[in-house]
Amino acid sequence: MNPESPPELATLPGSEQRSLGRKHIIDTIRKAGEIARIDIAHATNTSPATVTAIVAELLEAGLIAEVSKENSGQRGRPRIKLKVRCAAHKVAGIKVSRHFVSVIVADFGGNAIAHHDYPLALAKMSASALCQNILNALDQTCAKAGFPRNEVSSIGIGLAGQIDARRNFVHWSSSLSERNVAFGDMLYAAAGIPIFIDNDANLVTRAEQLFGKGRNVDNFIVITIEHGVGMGIVIDHKIYRGTRGCGAEFGHTKVQLEGALCQCGQRGCLEAYVGDYALLREATIKDNGDTHQTLESLFQAAKEGDELARSIFTRAGRMFAMGLANVINVFDPKLIILSGSHLSNDFLYTEEVIAHVQRSVVQVDEPLPNIVTHAWGEMMWAKGAAAYAIEGISALHINGLGSDAG
Ligand SMILES: [Zn+2]
Incomplete structure (x- = not known):
């Protein structure tokens, strides 16, 4: 079976x-x-x-x-x-990140036709401004591919934040200045194309399941670390989304009482210690100046033995280990994939971190779940979004097929 x-x-x-x-x-x-x-x-x-x-x-x-x-x-x-039948539909997969809207247009078989990074002037904006930017990005990608936007049958979009995928509703997103936005309805009204929005980490998880390290694995967890920290949960081959679309918020699990301020407004969240912004903020505070503009330069300093840079990564690694151990204690997955485009994984996936995890999980005489890293570029996020668009348009057509004999 x-x-x-x-x-x-x-x-x-x-x-x-x-x-x-x-x-x-x-x-x-x-x-x-x-x-x-x-x-x-x-x-x-x-x-x-x-x-x-x-x-x-x-x-x-x-x-x-x-x-x-x-x-x-x-x-x-x-x-x-x-x-x-690859020619049945064209779809678009879109990932909104802080500096870009990344778009892939693909055929119904998932083969990419064209892709494009559309730069964003601001990381956070009104829903109507983001809507317009997404449409501009899509139009430019379609122009590259040589067909008009109205040939696209469905659009899958990955956004950071708490998304209720069932109704394309955004409770909160770090890309939006407003809360509680019926963003799918807004985009549909503007584009006239079926829209499928999900949390971006869920779409990476789907991509891992379809094309990556999660193929044929029934229970696994994907953790994404970039500006923030995201998570996708696969239970019995299905992505678990929670009741309100607010589950799997690994980045906002608390690791410290009255701890560091998080971008969600609360204190002590894991993300406030291991997210890119948190590491740079820590470096700036401790250095009394703005010596590290990028994570790359901070990471380079740590590699070259800079004590301050090292201490920041060491603390982040310990916080991350605490978080991972909690995930294992709750879910006991077969596999954990640390997935993302950043070198920050290099310090989060060390023997020291794994040793901390080992000490903090419930002790049984079995090995730890397999923990692997999978580095990939922004386009893989968009590829996951394109896969979601294909699933969405398939479901629309399948549900609309003929009358059911029973
Ligand atoms: Zn938080």
Whole structure:
């Protein structure tokens, strides 16, 4: 039995069961690349008759295509393989960071057509200003790719902060000067294209699950460290989002009573010790001056033996170890991926940090969960967002397919 097949499927109402079945089958085709109907039936633990019926719907909708006839080994019975139809849709994946809006436009198969970094003058702005910047970034990327914006079928967006992905609602984001923004509705009104917004760390987590180190791992945690600290949680192959979309806020778990001031307004958050801004702030305060403008220069100083720089990284490492041990004690994941584009991982992933983690977790006679680093560029965030846009548009089409026989 495939570990991803939802065990509750049989108890769902007919229409939902059919939609989930379609989703499961298109996911299976996407994952396999090319696959025959009978192998889909095996992989999804679904009857061949149901697979044949659903495949017919997906072919009719143009979401998948037949590829080639191949001899299965049983004489005279060629197997027709199926694949996702790349030309079915174009999607955009967008990651908003402090200095850039990074955009990828991709086909329905997830192949990048063009990408672009659109510079932002300000790290934080009004919702309407961010909306306009996102559209400008998208238009420029589409121009590079050689087609107009209205050929894009869906847009996936990763934002830092507390996002309720189910209703595209932003409770709070470090990119926005306002709170409680129906940002998805606002973007949809401006662009006329279906919008799917999620917390940026969740989208990196999805990218790790699809293309990275989380492939075929049922339970894992992704931790992102850049300006702030983010987390994605995968339980039984699914991203866990919490009830209000406010879960997995690893960066705002408290590691110190009355501790350092965090960008969320509270004190003692982990992020206020290990986020990029926190390290630079600490260096500035202790040095009575602004000697380190960038994390790179602070890190270089530490490597060259500068005592102050070293002490800052050592403290951050200890705080990080405390946080990691708490995560392991709560979730006991198979794998923890420290994922991001920054060299700051170099000091957070040291033997000393791992030794601190080892001492702080509940002691059992089993090894620690595997902790790995995965460094990648800004475009991987956007790639995760593009994958989310593909899932979103797939779901819209799948739910809208024909009337359900039950
Ligand atoms: Zn905080």
